[in-house]
Amino acid sequence: MGDPRHIIAKRAAREVRSGMIVNLGIGIPSLIPDFLDPSTNVFFHTENGLLGFGPTPSENPDWALSNAAGYPVSIVKGASYFDSTVSFGMIRNGRIDLAVLGSLQVSRCGDLANWIVPGKRVPGVGGAMELAFGAKRLIALMQHCEKNGKPKIVSTCTLPLTATACVKRIITEMAVFDIDPGGLTLMEVMPGCTVSDIRNNTEAAFEISEQLKG
Amino acid sequence: MGDPRHIIAKRAAREVRSGMIVNLGIGIPSLIPDFLDPSTNVFFHTENGLLGFGPTPSENPDWALSNAAGYPVSIVKGASYFDSTVSFGMIRNGRIDLAVLGSLQVSRCGDLANWIVPGKRVPGVGGAMELAFGAKRLIALMQHCEKNGKPKIVSTCTLPLTATACVKRIITEMAVFDIDPGGLTLMEVMPGCTVSDIRNNTEAAFEISEQLKG
Amino acid sequence: MGSFNKVTDYQAVKPLFFDGMTLLFGGFGGVGTPPGLVDCLIESGVKDVHLIGNDAGFPWIGIGKFVVLKRAVSLVASHIGSNPVAGQLMTDGELQVEFAPQGILNERIRSAGVGLNGFLTEIGKGTLLGENKPIVTLKGREYLYESPLSGDLGIVYAKKADTFGNLVFDKTARNNNPLIAMAAKTTIAEVEEIVEMGALDPEEIIVPGAFVKHVVPTKGINWKWIWETQGT
């Protein structure tokens, strides 16, 4: 089994479809472009004020052309620059088709916790609350358990929330879950895992999709 | 005695000083540029989204270059175009040094009524409320009395208000008044008038400036 | 989907208008109101329309051409003085008019456009226009609450667009068009010049294509100045 981060990013890349406007968070989501089919035609949005960024430039990066994580980018045809209020207006008003965020915990009703671990480092929230609230579809990526084996898919988040009832899909190296008002449903079992493995590593109760049973 | 509108506009032109950002309302204020010393260096603002407009073009007016009253204008060096939210942001945030508005009534505490005569035509308020509220200095221009002789400078406005306590100076064809929290003070008597004429045509009580007494 | 090509034509957008819709229209005294889309609106035959925009245009210009047909039931605007027919319809009870201070109206549209839930202001306090608005008291001071204004459809006019719908405007014809493009659920832009993606400078784009659904080449403006229409 490879690096779980790569397994997750590769599976998540299949969620990105041509015609979408997409925002990828820092961490595992930022690996997604490496796994995209080159024919996938999307506009990537970055909070600092750019719609339509492209790959890292090979040389002479420009201080004034970077993504929200502070790394240099290029632009694609049709790109636009705008100020931060337009950037977040786009987010809150549902013009982002898909946001993919790294996560610390997700609850069975889709609550997301991904910005603070009290008593440890408090980097701050950045744009996560608004992406969680405003994107048309929010997918959370994370390793299935903490390093100590503690499940991260939980009945109720114990970490402070980023936003309530916002996550529509969870992708880990073990499983893909969907979340709807009824709760959590296991949609896919990742290669090398079993439903039993997933049950043992998931604190929240979940249904199993008809297509998996069939 | 000439056209009272011209007498008022000519006197009001002396309020416009080099270095100011100025908004002139429709009606008498729009006549002010005709009376300005050509060396007066100001930026004129118009609500529809332009700072720095100049004289009416002599030919080929452009549908996309007009003032808030719908008449074609030209631009001066240093002009900028912007959307309506920036235009009114400039007004509300006190970036307009001087607004000169036509008026129907002004009260002794500076309340302005200039947008509606109930039961008669109701054109709507346009940008008057925000200019009255936000400009650093607001001067109201009007003929001293209505056509039937009824005074327009009053103890309390009988017409619906545009904004409260906003007018700093009133200029009519008879007089110039200043308004401060203490009330109304007669500052200038226009040529051909006497203090007694003004008393007879002003409903509100007023003080007489020391400089007039002296 | 997949191509991001949003260029279409008048015929294709006409079915997007519907009875009872709320329509946001760009323009200031008709300048920047998309003339071809107003004609589409008229030709579509829809009625009971709720209009939101700066003003009522002139009877022969801008949204005024539609207002005079009595197929709008309400209008939120900052003034209607340039369209006496609108005033008459209001007086006759055939058009419900809500007046708003011009900049407040624009901010209410923008508030919807950027996904916020309205704002507080002192503009209008103590006036007729402040009556019946919710009052919010903070630290002992009273503010009026102004609600966001969205719409089912938004029609705007732009000078240039690329095929993705990135928009560039034309001098004072910009006015409220950018806000309306952001605020409407579905925005249709009528455009003087349509170019390929990559042909616009990314710095000059005022409205990013993410806010625009359809791009229609204009059939032309056919503008009339106020003095050319008087007595018509």
Add this chain to the structure above:
Amino acid sequence: MGSFNKVTDYQAVKPLFFDGMTLLFGGFGGVGTPPGLVDCLIESGVKDVHLIGNDAGFPWIGIGKFVVLKRAVSLVASHIGSNPVAGQLMTDGELQVEFAPQGILNERIRSAGVGLNGFLTEIGKGTLLGENKPIVTLKGREYLYESPLSGDLGIVYAKKADTFGNLVFDKTARNNNPLIAMAAKTTIAEVEEIVEMGALDPEEIIVPGAFVKHVVPTKGINWKWIWETQGT
């Protein structure tokens, strides 16, 4: 006055900084933060400064260079993760940090910039950041009230300016600079290229000169990328 020429230099603006002031600073991770004006701020010797901006920069970049000197008493920002010194000062109680969602922070600055009195949102409801905010209930639904953020001084970076202070920005170095330019009582712009009035296209101007008080030519950026500063 009278000439509208706002061009000056670092020495002339340095006395504008004062102890206890509230300072709005432009920039996102240091990109678009005016480096020469941050140096002025440091050299001015002022203390007890209240900072408002997107983030705490890096210890060697942007506002971070000032934060590490412990002369700021408070910071409103969306994150401080890129500046570990800021985190340590917060933990030690030497810097009071208020976190705000990034877009909400920007809108609070803009709200001051356009002369409004704050706005309502559901962003942050049910989270730590929503605690202690005034709640406004409208039609049975609860919203958080977000207050405007102004400042005594605003420092921004622009690509080009004319002598009147009309500003043009540079790609993603635009970020929150336009809002800050509008919101501060006194705005100082550090500029790469200063041109005569009339040399900018009136369509390309992002911040009209009406919002800008002083224009200072930059001494240069001296930028360092994240990977160039690590381990420094």
